[in-house]
Amino acid sequence: MxxxxxxxxxxxxxxxxxxxxxxxALTDVSLGVREGEWLAVIGHNGSGKSTLAKLFNGLLIPGRxxxxxxxxSTRDLSLHRxxxxxxxxxxxxxxxxxxxxxxxxxIAFGPENLGLPRxxxxxxxxxxxxxxxxxxxxxxxxxxLSGGQKQRVAIAGVLAxxxxxxxxxxxxxxxxxxxxxxxxxxTRRLHAAGTTVVLVTHFMSEAVLAERVVVLAEGxxxxxxxxxxxxxxxxxxxxxxLDVPPVTAVALRGRAAGVAIRGLPLTVDEFVxxxx
Amino acid sequence: xxxxxxxxxxxxxxxxxxxxVLHRLDPRAKLAAxxxxxxxxxxxxxxxxxxxxxxxxxxxxxxxGIPVGYVLSGVRPIVPILVVFTVFNFLFLGNYDPTxxxxxxxxPVALGPYEFNFTVTESSMKQxxxxxxxxxxxxxxxxxxxxxxxxxxxAKGIETLLAPFRRVKVPGHExxxxxxxxxxxxxxxxxxxxxxxxxxASRGADFGRPGRLRFVKRARQMIPITVPLFVGAxxxxxxxxxxxxxxxYIGGKGRTPITLPALGRRDWTAIASAAVFTLAVWNxxxxx
Amino acid sequence: MSEKVxxxxxxxxxxxxxTPLQTVALQGAELEIQSDDLAAIMGHTGSxxxxxxxxxxGILRPHRGTxxxxxxxxxxxxxxxxxxxxxxxxxxQQPEMQxxxxxxxxxxxxxxxQLGGTPxxxxxxxxxxxxxxxxxxxxFKDRYTFGLSGGEMxxxxxxxxxxxxxxxxxxxxxxxxxxxxxxxxxxxxxxxxHAEGEMAVVIVSHDMDVVAELARRVWxxxxxxxxxxxxxxEIFARVEELRELGLGIPQVSELAxxxxxxxxxxxxxxxxxxxxxxxxxTNSTSPAA
Numbered sequence: 001m002x003x004x005x006x007x008x009x010x011x012x013x014x015x016x017x018x019x020x021x022x023x024x025a026l027t028d029v030s031l032g033v034r035e036g037e038w039l040a041v042i043g044h045n046g047s048g049k050s051t052l053a054k055l056f057n058g059l060l061i062p063g064r065x066x067x068x069x070x071x072x073s074t075r076d077l078s079l080h081r082x083x084x085x086x087x088x089x090x091x092x093x094x095x096x097x098x099x100x101x102x103x104x105x106x107i108a109f110g111p112e113n114l115g116l117p118r119x120x121x122x123x124x125x126x127x128x129x130x131x132x133x134x135x136x137x138x139x140x141x142x143x144x145l146s147g148g149q150k151q152r153v154a155i156a157g158v159l160a161x162x163x164x165x166x167x168x169x170x171x172x173x174x175x176x177x178x179x180x181x182x183x184x185x186x187t188r189r190l191h192a193a194g195t196t197v198v199l200v201t202h203f204m205s206e207a208v209l210a211e212r213v214v215v216l217a218e219g220x221x222x223x224x225x226x227x228x229x230x231x232x233x234x235x236x237x238x239x240x241x242l243d244v245p246p247v248t249a250v251a252l253r254g255r256a257a258g259v260a261i262r263g264l265p266l267t268v269d270e271f272v273x274x275x276x
Numbered sequence: 277x278x279x280x281x282x283x284x285x286x287x288x289x290x291x292x293x294x295x296x297v298l299h300r301l302d303p304r305a306k307l308a309a310x311x312x313x314x315x316x317x318x319x320x321x322x323x324x325x326x327x328x329x330x331x332x333x334x335x336x337x338x339x340x341g342i343p344v345g346y347v348l349s350g351v352r353p354i355v356p357i358l359v360v361f362t363v364f365n366f367l368f369l370g371n372y373d374p375t376x377x378x379x380x381x382x383x384p385v386a387l388g389p390y391e392f393n394f395t396v397t398e399s400s401m402k403q404x405x406x407x408x409x410x411x412x413x414x415x416x417x418x419x420x421x422x423x424x425x426x427x428x429x430x431a432k433g434i435e436t437l438l439a440p441f442r443r444v445k446v447p448g449h450e451x452x453x454x455x456x457x458x459x460x461x462x463x464x465x466x467x468x469x470x471x472x473x474x475x476x477a478s479r480g481a482d483f484g485r486p487g488r489l490r491f492v493k494r495a496r497q498m499i500p501i502t503v504p505l506f507v508g509a510x511x512x513x514x515x516x517x518x519x520x521x522x523x524x525y526i527g528g529k530g531r532t533p534i535t536l537p538a539l540g541r542r543d544w545t546a547i548a549s550a551a552v553f554t555l556a557v558w559n560x561x562x563x564x
Numbered sequence: 565m566s567e568k569v570x571x572x573x574x575x576x577x578x579x580x581x582x583t584p585l586q587t588v589a590l591q592g593a594e595l596e597i598q599s600d601d602l603a604a605i606m607g608h609t610g611s612x613x614x615x616x617x618x619x620x621x622g623i624l625r626p627h628r629g630t631x632x633x634x635x636x637x638x639x640x641x642x643x644x645x646x647x648x649x650x651x652x653x654x655x656x657q658q659p660e661m662q663x664x665x666x667x668x669x670x671x672x673x674x675x676x677x678q679l680g681g682t683p684x685x686x687x688x689x690x691x692x693x694x695x696x697x698x699x700x701x702x703x704f705k706d707r708y709t710f711g712l713s714g715g716e717m718x719x720x721x722x723x724x725x726x727x728x729x730x731x732x733x734x735x736x737x738x739x740x741x742x743x744x745x746x747x748x749x750x751x752x753x754x755x756x757x758h759a760e761g762e763m764a765v766v767i768v769s770h771d772m773d774v775v776a777e778l779a780r781r782v783w784x785x786x787x788x789x790x791x792x793x794x795x796x797x798e799i800f801a802r803v804e805e806l807r808e809l810g811l812g813i814p815q816v817s818e819l820a821x822x823x824x825x826x827x828x829x830x831x832x833x834x835x836x837x838x839x840x841x842x843x844x845x846t847n848s849t850s851p852a853a
Contacts, residue, residue: 018711044743044744044745045713045714045715045742045743045745045746046713054518057522059518059521059522080524081524084521084522084523084524085524088522088523089522091515091518091519093515095464095512096512096515096516096519097515097516097519098460099456099457099460099516099519099520100428100456100460101426101427101428101456101459101460102428105428109520109523109525110523110524111532112531112532113523113524113525113526113530113531114524114530114532115530115531115532116532117532118532118535121532141460141463142460142464143463143464143467146609147609154519157523158522158523161523161524173741174740174741176608176609176770177770177771177772177811177812178608178609178810202743202744205815241744241745242744243744245815246814246815246816246819246836246837247815247816247819247837249837249838249841250816250819250837250840250841250844253837253838253841253845254841254844254845257841257845259845268815268818268819268822269822271819271822271823272819272822272823272826275823275828468661471656471657471661472661472662474618474623474656475654475656475659475662476662477623477649478621478623478649478653478654478655478656478725479649479662479674479675479678479724479725479728480646480649480650480674480675480678480679480728481674481678482646482678499664500662500664500674501664503664503665504661504662504663504664507664507710508661
């Protein structure tokens with residue numbers, strides 16, 4: 001069993017409050033992300049999920065415990081440059097990630113920061129533009145783009161760093177359904193091509209796309225398993241003020257009524273084929 | 277009736293695509309020429325010299341193929357300030373004339389226990405008039421620069437020109453980055469401003485009729501706009517920093533250098549013309 | 565006894581009219597709101613829904629067509645819109661961004677103070693508004709506005725509009741960015757406001773599940789026009805049309821539709837998981853859980 005690409009070991013993190021005191025965001029959290037895996041982290045605002053996302057690339061350093069990325073500890077500030085080429089993070093606000101005045105210049109921002117030769121920068125920009133399909137937008141200024149387009153540009157900017165793992169920190173929360181489809185479509189393609197994906201979200205419908213789901217509640221890991229394993233525990237989820245996808249809820253009611261439903265459907269298609 | 281429709285006013289001073297000689301110059305040449313001509317305008321000590329400077333600036337506008345009226349409309353917002361500046365200087369500057377030039381007009385004034393003079397000397401008159409001409413010329417010249425150069429061009433030009441001074445700690449890259457980021461967010465902030473004004477108006481906020489001069493009251497009425505804008509700006513900056521750091525931004529050190537194509541004959545001609553112009557303005561013995 | 569409070573017919577509006585960047589935002593939109601309505605306006609980004617609701621309190625004026633709100637004709641250039649802004653409370657997207665007073669109570673009081681009430685009157689309005697959104701008056705009135713959580717700040721902003729005691733409350737994407745818990749709390753508040761406040765409530769939303777949960781009547785906009793209107797059940801049963809418009813549907817409606825296509829006999833107009841489960845399993849031999 002190879003080492004996980006990203007390992008969170010016994011991490012505790014607290015934010016200082018204005019006026020003294022601290023609020024604890026994560027308490028003794030441990031989990032590992034394997035290379036090539038698609039992990040979904042779900043939880044409420046305040047569950048610590050965004051804090052976790054920022055710990056993955058060293059934007060935050062744990063108070064206690066370690067975060068190890070490809071063998072490097074995020075406590076070592078001199079390694080942050082390397083770490084951020086392994087783990088890239090796409091944030092929630094589509095507007096405030098784009099720095100340059102033109103799309104293709106913004107995608108070049110990352111590689112330029114690494115001091116790569118011009119030719120290499122150009123190569124990476126082209127590859128990223130193709131991966132997220134923003135070719136016709138390359139000379140546009142960011143304010144002319146839709147939310148979904150902006151997030152795809154943000155993803156391209158992160159891809160240009162050639163990371164092994166992409167963390168999407170609630171990247172669809174501010175998008176309309178079409179934008180969300182665009183971003184999830186790109187994510188699927190990236191994962192199929194071998195990129196490790198960590199999707200932090202509070203949409204259950206997004207969590208079902210993952211291979212593994214971790215539920216955070218009040219700074220601790222409450223559930224960890226495949227989507228089917230996690231969503232089978234409806235009672236536990238309801239205790240945490242969460243719920244299962246609607247189709248799964250219907251299926252669970254059916255099961256309880258004695259109907260022979262094959263497996264646990266998580267999507268509409270699965271449900272239709274699961275009925276006797 | 278469309279009281280909130282002001283996206284159109286955000287275009288003043290921004291790049292207007294074109295094919296004029298000025299548009300096609302390298303940004304470094306334009307920046308260098310800009311600084312040189314500016315020197316002429318700011319330091320010339322004759323009335324005619326200053327007017328020549330202003331005319332040259334307006335001539336450049338025409339050369340760029342931009343309507344002169346459009347550029348001068350950028351001066352309109354500061355006319356009130358100019359008027360105040362002119363009136364105050366006109367009335368009081370003469371009291372502090374170190375050159376001892378001839379007094380053209382003096383009027384003693386008594387306000388209660390205070391006594392002072394309105395004084396106009398030859399020297400103070402010249403300074404007042406020159407001040408106004410210089411400010412207008414500066415605005416026209418700067419507009420010509422920003423109207424004919426893309427922000428990317430300007431940023432790259434500034435960064436390349438200041439690059440050699442890196443070893444004496446001149447932050448050329450950082451300056452260029454700040455300008456580029458500020459520019460990039462202008463339309464975004466304009467949208468936010470529009471939304472904010474609509475939202476506060478929906479709560480019954482009244483921003484007063486335009487044109488009234490009750491500055492203090494107006495400033496207070498704008499608090500529901502200015503505070504959220506600033507808070508929003510800080511939050512935005514925080515998020516931007518996180519995104520930039522996540523892509524390994526640490527300032528200019530170690531970044532891929534910006535490359536611009538070599539300066540061509542046209543560019544050197546522009547710089548040389550600016551130098552010739554400035555030397556002429558300095559050395560011609562203007563009668564006035 | 566309900567009466568029509570909003571009547572919009574053949575509404576046209578251009579953005580940046582008279583400039584080279586002119587685009588049409590609305591081309592013949594329609595809308596009708598009754599005084600006891602709990603309605604939703606759905607549509608893509610760019611369908612014109614935000615432009616439509618901004619006509620309701622006079623932020624935008626019609627360029628062509630009729631807009632009548634509480635008997636006021638918005639096309640009349642002599643109309644003073646300020647009284648209208650007390651009757652129609654418009655809450656924009658991410659309203660927490662418009663908070664400016666460091667004290668919660670004072671920010672909520674901004675609107676009432678602009679109306680010019682006595683201090684007691686202002687206090688009463690602020691108290692009622694805050695309680696309605698689930699913020700205890702005593703507990704929150706002296707809190708530091710910018711120290712609250714995002715969800716709390718949103719409720720403060722909502723209270724600020726409620727404090728005007730409007731008869732029509734319009735909210736643009738009220739649940740955008742909220743987590744499931746925050747969403748549930750907000751929708752509950754809106755239901756309470758509708759019932760107790762005796763006001764019509766209209767939301768604009770692209771979240772189908774929110775519309776299915778809250779609204780009774782739905783208006784669908786596309787390309788600046790009203791293309792569908794009806795009760796929420798009727799609208800979500802028309803899956804094909806909604807798909808063609810590129811709009812999503814609540815997962816439950818989609819499931820019912822696909823089951824019918826696969827030959828199952830189940831109601832088309834279900835909205836919740838429980839309803840669908842009832843429809844499917846009521847004939848089973850074991851009692852439902």
